[in-house]
Amino acid sequence: QVQLKETGPDLVQLTQTLSITCTVSGFSLTTYNVHWVRQPPGKGLEWMGAMWNGGGTDYNSAFKSRLSISRDTSKSQVFLKMNSLQTDDTAKYFCARHRLVYGSYFFDYWGQGVMVTVSS
C-alpha cells in the first residue's frame, strides 16, 4: 500500500529554516521520483522541486537559492529544507509520488500535507 506522510513543525519563526520530512512506504525511492508542492491557505498549488530516483534534484527557480531537497533511501525519507522564511511561505506542504509512465508525467499519490505557519 503506497503512502506518503509529511512531518514537520506547525510554526516557524520569520527568517528561520523550515525542515519537513516525507516518509514513504509501499515503494522505493530508487524507483520513483518524489516531488514537493505547496499551497498557501485558500490558494492554489505551487511546485517546489523534486528528488529523482537516481538521486538528483530539480528546483523551481523561484526557490532555488533557499531550497534544498535530499533523501535517505535506507529510511525511505525525502527531506525539504528551506531557509530565510517569510510570512508568504505560510502554506500546506505536500510531497507526492511521480509515477514513471512512458509518455506521461503525473503524481499518482499525495501525502496529507503539513500546515506550516511562519510567525513574526
Added chain:
Amino acid sequence: DVVLTQTPPTLSATIGQSVSISCRSSQSLLDSDGDTYLNWLLQRPGQSPQLLIYSVSNVESGVPNRFSGSGSETDFTLKISGVEAEDLGVYYCMQATHAPLTFGSGTKLEIK
C-alpha cells in the same frame, strides 16, 4: 513560466448535470517528443489533490468514467458527464511540458 488559465473560476451544478472546465495555456503543451503533459486533479475539501486525468485524456485507474479530458496544444477541457455529490471540490489543471511544472488557478465546483 507557463500560465494556465482556468474558466470558470466557480461552477454551480445540480446532480446529474454535465459540466465542462476549460484550461488554456500561455504556451503550447505539445512537447518535442510528441507528448502533451497536461493533467487534471481534484482537491476535495480538506483533502490532498488526487489525479483524475493524465496526458490530456487518460483516466486514472479508479476514477469514474463520467470524467473525461480532451484538447490539444493550448486549449484543454475537463468534462463531467452527470455530476454527483462527491464531485464537489476544486479542480486544477497541471502542465509538466515546460519547466517549472505549473498548475492552473483552480475551478471550484459547487453542488446546488
